[in-house]
Amino acid sequence: MDNRAIGIFDSGAGGLTALRCVREIMPNEDIVYFGDTVNVPYGEKSREDVIKCGRHNIEFLKSKNVKVILAACGTVSSQLGYIKSDIPVLGIIEPVCKKAAMNTKNGKIGVLATSATIKSGIYKKTCTKISPELEIYEQPCPRLATLIENGHISTDDVELLRALSEYLEKINSLDVDTLILGCTHYPIVENAIRNLLVNKNIIILDAGREAAIVLKRFVFESNLRSENTSKSENIKYFISGKKAVFSKVAHTFLGYSIEDLILPEK
Numbered sequence: 001m002d003n004r005a006i007g008i009f010d011s012g013a014g015g016l017t018a019l020r021c022v023r024e025i026m027p028n029e030d031i032v033y034f035g036d037t038v039n040v041p042y043g044e045k046s047r048e049d050v051i052k053c054g055r056h057n058i059e060f061l062k063s064k065n066v067k068v069i070l071a072a073c074g075t076v077s078s079q080l081g082y083i084k085s086d087i088p089v090l091g092i093i094e095p096v097c098k099k100a101a102m103n104t105k106n107g108k109i110g111v112l113a114t115s116a117t118i119k120s121g122i123y124k125k126t127c128t129k130i131s132p133e134l135e136i137y138e139q140p141c142p143r144l145a146t147l148i149e150n151g152h153i154s155t156d157d158v159e160l161l162r163a164l165s166e167y168l169e170k171i172n173s174l175d176v177d178t179l180i181l182g183c184t185h186y187p188i189v190e191n192a193i194r195n196l197l198v199n200k201n202i203i204i205l206d207a208g209r210e211a212a213i214v215l216k217r218f219v220f221e222s223n224l225r226s227e228n229t230s231k232s233e234n235i236k237y238f239i240s241g242k243k244a245v246f247s248k249v250a251h252t253f254l255g256y257s258i259e260d261l262i263l264p265e266k
């Protein structure tokens with residue numbers, strides 16, 4: 001048993017989609033969330049900068065005495081192999097690749113993720129390591145996280161639809177039966193994505209949700225479960241940027257206000 005909090009980080013508010021899942025399946029766990037909002041988006045940064053941000057975020061959460069960290073960011077998860085830590089850090093890529101490999105019937109999987117994540121080739125590598133015969137199509141979505149972070153999330157938002165139509169064009173021309181949302185921002189616009197998919201039977205997988213399930217297993221199997229039984233709001237949110245911006249976008253993501261719980265990083 002370990003009553004310390006679980007640490008979760010992302011470049012911004014995207015990781016809140018994973019936090020929501022963690023909260024849903026482990027309501028007794030305290031959570032410390034860190035959104036590196038001053039540096040969002042990570043997806044257009046160099047590999048070196050992504051690693052640097054990842055290291056910084058892990059150190060920050062460690063300073064808050066967390067017991068385990070979920071890198072609720074596909075972009076940092078794609079470089080986790082290059083980031084050392086003395087406490088466990090789980091990424092979002094492998095869990096969803098395993099699920100996709102299990103789920104696909106025709107062996108054709110599409111991935112939407114940031115430019116940096118796609119450049120790393122991590123989804124393809126991870127999926128084909130699980131099952132070499134899988135065919136993976138990886139689509140970079142350079143503007144998507146920023147659009148979402150700036151509130152372009154409704155199913156009729158013109159800018160969002162323009163970007164998504166571009167990013168889904170190739171996916172729609174391929175016969176994929178499984179689509180991985182490989183960036184934690186993307187589940188917020190899942191309905192808009194679904195509306196634009198020609199094949200309505202495609203299974204859409206949320207990398208953050210699959211990671212939350214694996215995190216739960218890890219916490220239980222490693223005997224790190226909290227004995228806390230209080231169901232009260234046991235989450236702290238730290239950000240490196242402006243509170244007003246994060247507070248607004250977090251409200252849209254979570255469906256309730258967390259304004260009073262947001263603290264500055266420094």
Ligand code: DGL
Nearest residue numbers: 014041042043074075184
């Ligand atoms: N939500 C993050 C990810 O999963 C970061 C997106 C970004 O900052 O570009 O990759």
